[in-house]
Amino acid sequence: xxxxxxxxxxxxxxxxxxxxxxxxxxxxxxxxxxxxxxxxxxxxxxxxxxxxxxxxxxxxxxxxxxxxxxxxxxxxxxxxxxxxxxxxxxxxxxxxxxxxxxxxxxxxxxxxxxxxxxxxxxxxxxxxxxxxxxxxxxxxxxxxxxxxxxxxxxxxxxxxxxxxxxxxxxxxxxxxxxxxxxxxxxxxxxxxxxxxxxxxxxxxxxxxxxxxxxxxxxxxxxxxxxxxxxxxxxxxxxxxxxxxxxxxxxxxxxxxxxxxxxxxxxxxxxxxxxxxxxxxxxxxxxxxxxxxxxxxxxxxxxxxxxxxxxxxxxxxxxxxxxxxxxxxxxxxxxxxxxxxxxxxxxxxxxxxxxxxxxxxxxxxxxxxxxxxxxxxxxxxxxxxxxxxxxxxxxxxxxxxxxxxxxxxxxxxxxxxxxxxxxxxxxxxxxxxxxxxxxxxxxxxxxxxxxxxxxxxxxxxxxxxxxxxxxxxxxxx
Numbered sequence: 001x002x003x004x005x006x007x008x009x010x011x012x013x014x015x016x017x018x019x020x021x022x023x024x025x026x027x028x029x030x031x032x033x034x035x036x037x038x039x040x041x042x043x044x045x046x047x048x049x050x051x052x053x054x055x056x057x058x059x060x061x062x063x064x065x066x067x068x069x070x071x072x073x074x075x076x077x078x079x080x081x082x083x084x085x086x087x088x089x090x091x092x093x094x095x096x097x098x099x100x101x102x103x104x105x106x107x108x109x110x111x112x113x114x115x116x117x118x119x120x121x122x123x124x125x126x127x128x129x130x131x132x133x134x135x136x137x138x139x140x141x142x143x144x145x146x147x148x149x150x151x152x153x154x155x156x157x158x159x160x161x162x163x164x165x166x167x168x169x170x171x172x173x174x175x176x177x178x179x180x181x182x183x184x185x186x187x188x189x190x191x192x193x194x195x196x197x198x199x200x201x202x203x204x205x206x207x208x209x210x211x212x213x214x215x216x217x218x219x220x221x222x223x224x225x226x227x228x229x230x231x232x233x234x235x236x237x238x239x240x241x242x243x244x245x246x247x248x249x250x251x252x253x254x255x256x257x258x259x260x261x262x263x264x265x266x267x268x269x270x271x272x273x274x275x276x277x278x279x280x281x282x283x284x285x286x287x288x289x290x291x292x293x294x295x296x297x298x299x300x301x302x303x304x305x306x307x308x309x310x311x312x313x314x315x316x317x318x319x320x321x322x323x324x325x326x327x328x329x330x331x332x333x334x335x336x337x338x339x340x341x342x343x344x345x346x347x348x349x350x351x352x353x354x355x356x357x358x359x360x361x362x363x364x365x366x367x368x369x370x371x372x373x374x375x376x377x378x379x380x381x382x383x384x385x386x387x388x389x390x391x392x393x394x395x396x397x398x399x400x401x402x403x404x405x406x407x408x409x410x411x412x413x414x415x416x417x418x419x420x421x422x423x424x425x426x427x428x429x430x431x432x433x434x435x436x437x438x439x440x441x442x443x444x445x446x447x448x449x450x451x452x453x454x455x456x457x458x459x460x461x462x463x464x465x466x467x468x469x470x471x472x473x474x475x476x
Contacts, residue, residue: 001268004247004261004312010164010269011056011304018304024054033303034060038223040177040244040309051177051244053307055162058273059297061224064282067291074111074452077119077126077145077288079444082451086406089445090460093397094453096154096232099133106132106157106227107141107283107290110237113449114379114401116441119145119288122242125340125350125439127379129399130235135228139281140299142222145288146241148176149338149352151435153383153397155233161225161311162302164267170235170383171433173352174313175245175338176225223311224282224299234397236381238437240350243340248333248351253322259337263318266310274298316383316433321358327365332436342440353436355387360428367428368418371409377443378402378436385432390414393463398455404442412466 001008011018018033020026025035033056040051094111097104109132117124126146140160150157156169161176168174250257279294319337324330338352360367368388380387381399390411394400402408410418450456 001266002262002264003266004259004264005308006261006266007306007308008266008310009304009306010267012269012271014271015303018056019306020056029056031303033057036060038307038309051307051309053163053305053309055302056304057162058271058301058303061299063297064293064295067284067286067293070283070290070292072290073108074446074448075128075285075288075290076112076446076448077115077124078446079116082445082447084444085450086403088400088402088406088408088460089449090394090400090457091398091449091453091455092457093395094129094131094234094399094455096131096234097133099232103134104132105134105136105139106130106229107136107139108132111448111453112446113399114443114445115239116377116439116443117241119241123349124241125437125441125443126237126239126241127437127443128237128239130233130237132227132229132233133231136226138276138278139283140224140226141283141285142224143176143239143285144222145285146239147244147340149238149240149245150174150176150235151237151381151383152233152235153381154235155229155231157233157235158228158230159225159311160228160300161223161267162300163223163305163310164270166265166267166311166313168313171317172313172315173337174311176223176311177244177309222284225311226300236399236435236437238350238352240340243342243349245338245340245352248336248339257320257322258335259314259319264312264314266312269302269304271301271303272298273301316354316356316435319354319356321356323358323360324362324365327362329362329365329367329370332369332438347440349439349441351436351438353438355429355432355434355436357427357429357432359425361425363423365423366418367421367423368410368414371407373405373407374402375404375440377404377439377441378408379438379443380434380436383433383435385429385434387432387434388414388429390463393457393460398457400460401443401445409464411463415467 015031018030029035036055038053109130111129113127113129115126151173152170159166275297282293284291322334332353335353336351337354340349342349379401382396384396387394
């Protein structure tokens with residue numbers, strides 16, 4: 001289904017009429033299902049920002065064993081584990097472990113590169129790299145801390161969610177909205193727990209379809225999802241604490257342009273009624289730590305749902321590029337796909353920006369990106385091709401970080417070529433897709449990013465060393 005932030009409704013065609021008519025929480029749901037609300041905003045948020053969905057499922061997701069700590073690996077929000085580094089930083093392509101010697105799925109392959117802020121205070125971001133070679137089997141992840149914006153770079157992802165499935169390939173992105181305001185109807189849950197065990201609940205569902213008299217809702221902390229891969233896979237993740245992504249305001253651009261709302265796609269309902277006698281593992285990312293709980297059924301048992309709080313995906317080739325057509329270089333904010341706002345007008349907690357194929361036609365202009373010092377932090381990645389400002393060294397699957405007020409810009413070779421180029425209409429970045437995670441926060445790099453990964457390019461600064469002075473006071 002298409003549309004950004006729309007009110008959607010979907011039911012698995014195997015169970016027509018699974019969505020209740022005219023209400024959210026009937027005494028008896030169709031097919032003996034449970035009603036469960038997932039809230040992505042406070043109840044009293046204005047309608048324009050209120051996010052929630054109702055899920056109609058075979059068992060409520062409260063039926064699981066207690067959570068226990070799980071080894072986090074290289075996932076962290078400890079921004080003080082190593083001294084800060086204000087230098088321009090660039091990483092070579094991050095290495096993907098080889099299977100079968102070292103099997104690694106999406107969760108075990110999460111590596112935090114940099115970030116700032118604190119998930120408990122719901123203000124901050126983190127940049128993660130994921131590398132994996134195996135699918136998540138009988139386990140899923142949900143995140144209480146923030147929303148995941150996932151950018152696959154190598155290999156496609158088949159992502160199963162409680163709302164349905166999404167196939168996400170390189171040059172596409174997806175957002176798993178995983179932060180939710182959480183409350184629990186304690187009296188109802190206690191009565192349910194006293195009356196039935198989880199196994200007994202399932203027996204009631206199976207023995208008396210449509211006759212269950214316990215109608216129950218609970219606010220889940222985040223959307224469960226699992227990632228299936230088809231070989232060596234790599235990509236980037238932008239995690240934001242405390243805000244949801246939205247489309248940027250267009251201002252004088254008008255009603256149309258940049259990422260159009262209709263090009264965002266939401267999955268349709270799909271369920272499986274599957275028992276897992278060996279145990280299904282639900283992994284929770286909570287306050288920066290990982291925890292695991294066991295249950296004996298698949299969490300993808302949502303037969304129908306409706307609401308506006310959903311996962312979604314978007315193909316970057318659908319971005320409607322706007323660019324300078326007379327002179328000078330437009331600021332990169334003109335390429336913003338999604339933004340997560342702060343309370344300060346025009347200041348983003350995080351922006352997702354792309355540098356897509358386009359025409360360059362500006363007259364009397366140095367067309368590559370200008371030299372820059374910025375009050376924002378800029379992490380860049382490359383999905384494919386060659387980035388125009390640094391055709392050598394900046395490779396697909398790698399990245400760079402230009403921290404707050406750290407100078408950056410085209411390398412010497414790019415400057416010389418662009419300064420002497422004949423200015424004709426030309427295609428820019430054909431076959432290339434670079435992107436930027438930009439934040440108003442000052443990002444700290446993790447120990448894994450600076451040392452353990454062994455991918456830091458220590459010669460990055462040398463790309464600017466050949467720049468020379470062209471100053472001549474006698475030549476205006």
